[in-house]
Amino acid sequence: MIKALIIDDESAARLKIASLIAMHFSERIAVAAECADGEEALKAIAEHKPDLLFLDVEMPRLSGFDVLRQAGTPTFDVIFTTAYDHYAIKAIKFAAIDYLLKPIDIDQLREAIGRVEQRRGMDGRAGRVERLVEDVRNGHDPTRLSIPSQQGYVMVKTADIIWCEAVNYYSVVHLVGGGQVVSTRSLKEVEDTLEGGSFLRIHRGHVINLDHLERYIRGSGGQVVMSDGKHLDVARLRKDELLARIGG
Numbered sequence: 275m276i277k278a279l280i281i282d283d284e285s286a287a288r289l290k291i292a293s294l295i296a297m298h299f300s301e302r303i304a305v306a307a308e309c310a311d312g313e314e315a316l317k318a319i320a321e322h323k324p325d326l327l328f329l330d331v332e333m334p335r336l337s338g339f340d341v342l343r344q345a346g347t348p349t350f351d352v353i354f355t356t357a358y359d360h361y362a363i364k365a366i367k368f369a370a371i372d373y374l375l376k377p378i379d380i381d382q383l384r385e386a387i388g389r390v391e392q393r394r395g396m397d398g399r400a401g402r403v404e405r406l407v408e409d410v411r412n413g414h415d416p417t418r419l420s421i422p423s424q425q426g427y428v429m430v431k432t433a434d435i436i437w438c439e440a441v442n443y444y445s446v447v448h449l450v451g452g453g454q455v456v457s458t459r460s461l462k463e464v465e466d467t468l469e470g471g472s473f474l475r476i477h478r479g480h481v482i483n484l485d486h487l488e489r490y491i492r493g494s495g496g497q498v499v500m501s502d503g504k505h506l507d508v509a510r511l512r513k514d515e516l517l518a519r520i521g522g
C-alpha cells in the first residue's frame with residue numbers, strides 16, 4: 275500500500291484527487307493527510323513519512339518547489355498537479371517526474387500512478403526527485419525569475435508577470451499589484467527566458483502572459499486588454515498565433 279499526501283491550496287482540487295483515489299485506487303493508495311498549503315505539507319511529510327506526494331506547483335507563500343526544497347532528502351515519489359502547462363513543466367519533465375494537468379481526470383491519474391508503481395517495483399525512483407530538488411536548491415526554480423536591474427537582481431514570481439515591454443535597449447516587466455521592474459536585459463532576452471507556455475510575443479515591443487489576458491479586440495492586428503487594464507497592440511503578423519493560442 276502506497277501512503278500518500280495530497281497538497282493543494284484549492285479545496286476542490288484536493289477533493290477531486292481524494293475522490294478519484296477512493297473510487298478507483300483504495301486498495302493501492304492510502305491518503306494519510308490533505309494539506310492546504312506548504313507549511314502544512316512540511317509538517318505532514320515529517321509526521322507521516324509518505325511514499326508519494328500529489329503536489330500542487332503554484333501555491334501562496336510556499337510553492338511546490340519550495341516544499342521540496344525545505345523537506346530534506348526526499349524519500350518519496352512526486353506527482354505534480356498544475357493548471358499551467360508552461361515552462362515549469364520543462365523542469366518536471368527533465369527530471370522525469372510525473373505531473374497532472376488540472377482539471378484532473380481518471381485516465382491521466384491512472385497512468386501517473388501506474389508509472390509510480392512501476393518505478394517503485396524497479397527501485398527506479400532514486401535520483402529522480404533528488405535531481406529536481408538539487409536543481410531548485412541551487413536556485414533554478416522555474417516558478418521564479420531572476421531579473422537583472424541596474425541595482426542588482428530582483429526575484430519575481432513568473433505567475434505575477436502580466437506583460438513586458440521594450441524600452442530602448444532595456445525592458446520593463448509589469449507585475450500584479452502595479453509594480454514594475456526595469457531590466458537591463460532586452461525584451462528578446464526576457465522572451466527567451468520565458469519561452470513557451472503562457473508567454474507570447476504579440477508585437478516587437480510586447481510579450482504578454484496569456485494567463486493575464488482579459489480580452490481580445492478585433493482589428494487589423496487587434497488589441498489585447500490585460501488584467502491590469504492595459505490595452506496593447508497586436509502586430510498583424512502575430513495575430514494568427516495569438517488567436518490560435520486563445521482558441522479564437
